[in-house]
Amino acid sequence: MTQTLVVIGNGMVGHRLVEILRDSSWRIVVFGEESRPAYDRVALSSYVDTWNSADLELGPLTGCELRLGEKAVSVDRERRVVVGASGIEVTYDALVLATGSVPFVPPVPGRDLPGCHVYRTIDDLDDIRATVEAADRPGRHSGMVLGGGLLGLEAANALRGMGVSPHVVELAPRLMPIQVDEGGAGLLKRLVEKLDLTVHTGTSANSIERDGTRLIAKLANGLELDLDVVVFSAGIRPRTDLDLGLELGPRGGYLVDAACRTADPRVFAIGECAAVEGVAYGLVAPGYAMAEVVADQISGGTKVFPGADVSTKLKLLGVDVASFGDAHATTEGALEVVVNNAVAGTYSKLVVSDDARILLGGVLVGDASSYPSLRPLVGKEVPAALLQPGSAVDVEMPADAQVCSCHAVTKQTVTDAIQSGVACDIAELKACTKAGTGCGSCVPMLKKLLTDCGVEQSKALCEHFTYSRAELFEIVRATQITTFTTLVEKHGSGRGCDICKPAVASILASLNNGHILGEAQVSLQDTNDKFLANLQRNGTYSVVPRIPGGEITPEKLIVIGEVARDYGLYTKITGGQRIDLFGATVDQLPEIWRRLVDAGFESGHAYGKALRTVKSCVGTTWCRYGVQDSVGLAIELELRYRGLRSPHKLKSAVSGCARECAEARGKDFGVIATENGWNLYVGGNGGFTPRHADLLVSDVDTAELIRIIDRFLMFYIRTADRLQRTSAWLEGLDGGLEHLREVVVEDKLGICAELEAAMESHVSDYADEWRGVLEDPEKLARFTSFVNAPGTPDPTISFRAERGQRVPVQLGIPEVVR
């Protein structure tokens, strides 16, 4: 028996599907809301040239029942019936949703006034034309397009063709923010402004009001525009007003799998209304690919959606614009090669891999003639010739080439700063030219320019050592020097300072040289390490006992409560799943810790550049979604790496499933449970410059996971700079994540056995630092406010009450002696 396929939507993609299935055995019924047969929406703007809709037609559909002007108003999936606006009912065996998109109209007061339009259909253009023709303004009319993206500029161009001078209002700081980068958009703006467009970026319309025959738009930046017509072009939303009770994608669109099938096996979605594996596409080519998939699937095939290239090239108002591949240089380590020729009015940016070998993408404005030859090269080696005069790292760049596109800094500006001696390193270049202070992607280029200008970049730790931290680490490791004095005498100069001393203390500690308050090390320790506690603004300290994985018994909680009460300590739950007790004086620290150690607590290293916490979620133990024991692993990891000294603090977390309640991807090393084991992410950071961690290995078992974390941490400890978190270290690592994987997973350097052995020795030598102090009278003696009056409280410390707890009163608050 003949089966019936119902297609809802007779747009470009619905049309394509019917075309493909034209000769199949299916009976095809098409519901089309628009009154005319499918037309070329991509070429919609050309309608204003002739006002003849026939020019846009996509070719007649044969072999189907085309119900134009018949909107599908409901679907009964149980009975498999589609109901049309006229009351007609069609029963289907397979249903394809191809309803396209609706323009997004921001909620600006007045958006529904006559004279306000959207820009999606031929009817919309007819309506705009009617508004413009009815306007009574002498001379050129005035219009506003809300939205400076691809479609907004097209709409502005169409308005121009109707005798309207358009204002383009874009909320983002630049035109076409999705496709074009800042440098390209700057040129684009200059070019389109020559064409009677007025561009307002970084602002939006607060309201639209009717004033006689005019519309008045008030912009957020204070401007008032006197208008005849308004066109909204602020983006599109997948059209899902037809409610089938099916799940939608995260950004709208009927959610379908790679076969374009919804959760209902008889129902498919294609084109702009579909969210294929969650992703909706706003271009016609991916839609066509989906039509191919569904045609194949309902004919019994197994084709799936192959993913889509979202490159675009258009000739906007006669201005060439092309954007392809990774146009925004989002790939790890990607370099940008920019040539901005202000005189010729051309801008080109090629995005290449960190070794400048592979073309990743690009943006061309003003002259896109090389687009056809570049586009196919994405992901392949860049032939040197193509980079001319864009110039990769090895090719001489013209002086006016833009090195930093974020701040439009030219090579000339940078080399001038270097050659005049104003800037001798990256930090100074950033300060005086602003280059490198935006996205940072030009920093490798800045380094290159420094080198090209003959500037040796100092990697010296401080004035006392000419070595970098990584080099010092190797020196200490190879020579087995155990004191700062020997090290500075043999390999440095002077007596050291607050930079090199803590750095060397950390290196010595990483290499297991005993207690950090040992005779030879105590004077090197930074503020907090020196008293195994965190110094507060009034000279008191905080106490943070370790609570591995955040798991704690009621008995231990009671001990913490009792200690806090007895010493009047301000008590706060930290962001690291443990408890911080503030306001202890130097003399009180040992007494407090004796009680805590007796109750089974140990140092939490809140003061150290060391492992802090391994956060955890409840995992399989309690959570109905957990797939592994996240608490158990978090505790195991915290106990394994506790006390491990490193270039900066180390944080970790373990989540029991992909919902990620422990925020593992914000950690230096984070673990997320999978059905099959664990995924390990590295290089995450909260703090000043947040960064999501990168996936290093997936689906490994616990033993393998720990082996790789051991290697990762030791490799970081040996090679990072002082106070460089894993995130910045990974960003700066030559070869990036791939290199890291080669070293710590594939053991390309053959050092993994040694790294593992180093970690093993840390684990077996671990001893609680606070217990070490309590057991050693000499160390204990240092915890006193006054050598000549032990036990006498420091008279400068006093407290007042706030919300029922003690907080510091500052006595001598900066009475700066001048």
Next chain:
Amino acid sequence: MTVVCDFDLLRPEQGVAALLPDGSQVAVFLTADGSLHALDNIDPFSGAAVLSRGIVGDRGGVPVVVSPVYKQAFELATGKCLDEPSVSVAVRAVRVRDGVVEVT
């Protein structure tokens, strides 16, 4: 003169604090070359009495202590702040008599 402690108790490049009869505090330092210095213990930038707990070292060869709070360096011999020359801490007289360190 106020007694601080036995000279033998001092360790090179590690400060100690002493309380004076008037309630003020002094930070006493022994440098690597064996010289003694005493400065007011209150860090003028934070108001906390903590200079004795700072790291001792040198800046361009000049012996300094670095405040543990906001890390400004103070010249041990003069009390001058090297990071903000208009600021300084008071220097105290310090001596060793019969193996005992004393300050005024």
